[in-house]
Amino acid sequence: MTVAFDEALTIVNQLVFDKRAKYLNEPEVTVLKGAWNNWDYDQMAKHSRFSINYLQRGVASKLFDVLTKTIGNGERITKRNVRFFLEQAAKNYFTKSALTAEHNLSSGRLLGGQLPDVSIFYGRTHELMLLKQLVNTTRCLTIVGASGIGKTMLAAKLIQELTTKRQLNFDCIIWKSVAHSPILNDLVDELLELVCPSEYNSNLPEYTQAKITLLLKQLQTYRCLIVLDEAEALFPINNVSQRLDYRLFFRRLVEEKHESCLLLTSKILLNELNDLILSKRPLFFFKLEGLDPESALQFLQSKGFTDKEHCLSLIKTYRGNPSELEALVEKVNYYFAGSTQKFLENETTFVSSKLESTLNHLFSQVLTDIERIILIYLAQKMVSNSKGVSFLSILDNLKKNRKTSFSTSELVKALEKLEMQSLIESTKDPNTKEISFTLQPVIKKYITTDPLGLVHMTDVLPKLAKIS
Ligand SMILES: Nc1ncnc2c1ncn2[C@@H]1O[C@H](COP(=O)(O)OP(=O)(O)O)[C@@H](O)[C@H]1O
Ligand SMILES: [Mg+2]
Structure with a gap:
């Protein structure tokens, strides 16, 4: 793991504050940065508004004393070795916070339902990078894509990475499948129970819109990432009043100022949300395509399909859709004794159930x-x-x-x-x-x-x- 100076500085600054109740000041940061870059005091002075004499005699020795007591681990810190100790301190901090994140995950930071298992997961590096940016900058984002293309897996992998790596920017993350098509009042109740359990138990307002106001307040106070999986179910075709309720709900969510994000997965482009987009509301769609050929190849190889040419041909036919490929593997195993050769000689297109x-x-x-x-x-x-x-x-x-x-x-x-x-x-x-x-x-x-x-x-x- 490489550590950037700014990262190390932020962490050490906090440790120093804990030790002497005072953060590092500008000349001290100048010396630290200089030592990190292996500059001599002359260069440090040239890059700052302080004199060599002041930096070397007035600042450095006291600074290294403090650092020796804070991050020295029993060793004396000098200009020559300070970078090593800064990096060590940062690495220790990151390891500890990753452990805490995992601990929090199991003790309730991840709320709502159970994440699907993403321990076997291929590709999607680019999509994950993009989603990480988008959940930090948008209030409502929908992953749209064909059935089985990997929307749920991608959203779950995103959550797993956000909670276990260094990228946890949210106070709480909620994972909820809404495949059962809850009415708005019930969904808001469930979200309130998760986001503010104390108010939920004491003075919950009577009407849905007032409950939404309360939910919005929570979303302003805490940064929450709420994932609603299979969100197309919230908009049943033959229930106009439910569709309108949810349209208004999403409109309030994106029009109100807050730093939380609602991430939806959906098989279809939801008309109501598309209308909001067309009227320039800040909602975004992210169209998910199949796995890239390299990852789909790994996926098929993990299922025992080894002929690269055959695999690439199947990946092309099924557009890298992992669940279509998975269904195909089962058929080829069952009827063609696992031989892609025999299957391709008798080729047909299977549509998974x-x-x-x-x-x-x-x-x-x-x-x-x-x-x-x-x-x-x-x-x-x-x-x-x-x-x-x-x-x-x-x-x-x-x-x-x-x-x-x-x-x-x-x-x-x-x-x-x-x-x-x-x-x-x-x-x-x-x-x-x-x-x-x-x-x-x-x-x-x-x-x-x-x-x-x-x-x-x-x-x-x-x-x-x-x-x-
Ligand atoms: N990135 C991936 N790596 C490995 N397997 C995947 C991946 N994405 C999807 N799958 C497989 O495809 C199946 C369907 O994915 P899922 O996310 O449930 O699709 P969707 O939500 O789009 O209908 C999963 O059960 C899993 O077996
Ligand atoms: Mg799904």
Whole structure:
């Protein structure tokens, strides 16, 4: 572990204060910094407004006396060895605080539910770095991504890193799955019980909005990171009043000034939150894609798949989606005796049961007519042409649909939404700059096989011949 001078200074400054009830002053810091950089007193004087004589005779010897008593561990500290002792003190401090963080974690700093196990975790270095910055600077952030892509794992890994490494900037972290779709009043109650248990037990206000005011006050007093996993469940399609309640809740949360952060994971781009974004409220989305090929390869190798070429081909088909790959591994093990060679000779696309149930839900309740028409048209086109379908071709097809009419802007909006939900993918031709859209194999497979007949639910749609 390397220690920066500023880090060591902050820690030693506190230790010195504990010892002599006075922080290090400017000339003392000048000497420390100089000694750290191995400067002589002449150089220190040139980099400061103090004379050599003053630094060397008036400051240094007394400073090294104090440091000897504070961080010397029985040895005499001098200009030559002070850097070593400063680094040691900083390292000791970091080790201790990591232990305390782990202790706090088990004794209640991490509140709410149980984190999923992230002891086996590949890749996501870039995403974690970005998320660490974002949770420190935004009040509401949603990780959006396909079913099984790794949203929950990523959020859990983030929490684990924040609580066990040196990056703990929050007074408390709450982990909550909201898959059971609680009504707003119940969720606020549960959060209040965690954030301010004493008030929760004594004088809790009666009305939901007053409770939210109390919660906001707590979020202003303490820096909290609240993770709501599977947040799409807070916005049930057929419960308009609940959707409006939550919209107002999130609006209050982001409009009020505080340093806490609400981190959501969601399979879909939530309409209500998107509306708030469009009206320039400070909410952010973070679209999560599959594992990068290198990490996905490690993931498959850990499951016993060793042929690199075969693995890369599977990773491409399943877009690095770890849970689709996991389901595939099971099938290949069961039916093809674990041989990727045999499987690829008889290749087919498997849709995992997790993805299938998400798609059942989307097609039965969430997707609009225009979104379905686009998906079905893409699936039809891609049977003969896997390269993708141009925007103009989709537009043309929509205009030909006599049963209903859609505007170009409605088409654009629908395409954006479908892409955010990882239901379609886009590519831009580098020469013509023309944009085209494709379906990833698992989505195409679901649409063309239409296992529950949900794809063709409305009569606006052209019938698609079933292909298996
Ligand atoms: N970074 C990762 N490293 C290893 N396995 C992962 C990773 N991300 C996801 N997985 C695997 O994929 C499964 C689904 O991930 P999860 O986070 O539950 O997806 P989501 O919340 O997006 O539906 C996990 O149970 C885990 O086995
Ligand atoms: Mg999840």
